Amino acid sequence: MRNIRMKIAYDGTRYNGFQTQPGGNTIQDVIESALETLTGARTRIVGSGRTDARVHAEGQVFNFHTESRIAVERWALALNSRLPEDIRVVETAAEVPDDFHARFSAKRKTYRYSICIGKFHDVFRRNFEFHHPSPKLDVDAMREALLRLQGEHDFTSFTTNHADEKSHVRTIYSAELRVEDRRLDLYWTGNGFLYNMVRIMAGTLIQVGQGKIGEAAISDILHGRNRLLAGPTAVAHGLTLVDVDYGESDEE
């Protein structure tokens, strides 16, 4: 069996998230059904991780095993011609070693949470960013709070109570806040993220920007290991999975 890896972008607006679930209408379902028409065989894909309903991806990665002999350079176009317009393969496929697993082999992931500041939301980006109607967000305080989330921490306060991971310790290698016109983007790159972790960090930072939480309180929130200490979970549609890194860049 060959092991094929692909990178996709999707507008998650009309889907119930990435991963197959009883309610159907997931990105995984759509891709598996496109792969079945393409290869003639029921094919199961493994994503680098779930994304929730209305969450987007610029660089989600999945892999699958197949008997198909389609040449590596033909997969992307062949699959794209069978996918709806809001899901797109964005790179030439790669044939990878048999033990490559899109989830377990991932070394780093980068997420972005996008905020539109101002009286009126942007009609063209309304599904891709959270609209904050007041211009009064203290960006310096947010940047300071963001720095305090960097590094290795127990992120229990930043995940939903019933998360089933054994350890809540994760490392955020870098965190960045970018402002351009009315748009504020929060970026996090880390070795892994707990369920809802990015959205809770974003919701907490928004409260820091609003002056409801002091930037220095971030350390107390981390140490408290209690979801109730952090801010609310920011709305899903502001979140985008930007990239998944498998460590190849280290070899360059």
Add this chain to the structure above:
Amino acid sequence: MRNIRMKIAYDGTRYNGFQTQPGGNTIQDVIESALETLTGARTRIVGSGRTDARVHAEGQVFNFHTESRIAVERWALALNSRLPEDIRVVETAAEVPDDFHARFSAKRKTYRYSICIGKFHDVFRRNFEFHHPSPKLDVDAMREALLRLQGEHDFTSFTTNHADEKSHVRTIYSAELRVEDRRLDLYWTGNGFLYNMVRIMAGTLIQVGQGKIGEAAISDILHGRNRLLAGPTAVAHGLTLVDVDYGESDEE
């Protein structure tokens, strides 16, 4: 009667264009019905011009006469709370002299035609730009052709045959091509545009970029005054009405 002017942005994807028509589902219909709930009176708006189905606006302008005493600074938020998410008032309303007419008083308009270059379209901008799948577009030739469209010309070759305007002479004050990553934007500012003129100019420039029309042929196409000489009408969804200028900036 007061005369009120407003500026709106809209994602034209799901509408049959700006102006009321028998098929319904137009942006004008939606705004007039929101104004009716707001003021209690049937209200007719006048736009700066039509935009076709799937065409967008960042700065469309309309005006309307009303007996309503709503304060000028309250109109925008009050109307926005009654509009769907894909139509948004983007500036505080203005009370204007009785003879102000959004169409006849307009001095200049700016349109943008957006093209995405590359194998895969951008899922987040798929409704807002034309996707050109081959990277081989000769940008220099397009820029040269764009310059030849600047100035005062008879644009008969760049409008549909049955346009009912008396004169086909228009002036393009400035034309610009901007490239950023995979995105190519064509901008035109002029004193007016004939029906389909921007889309035909865009379709012609794309053929220049593809090498199907030489950049020097633009002058012959203009002089020929024949729609058949120009390139095809580019798809509607790449077009955006960026701004309408009423000459106030001259007074600054």
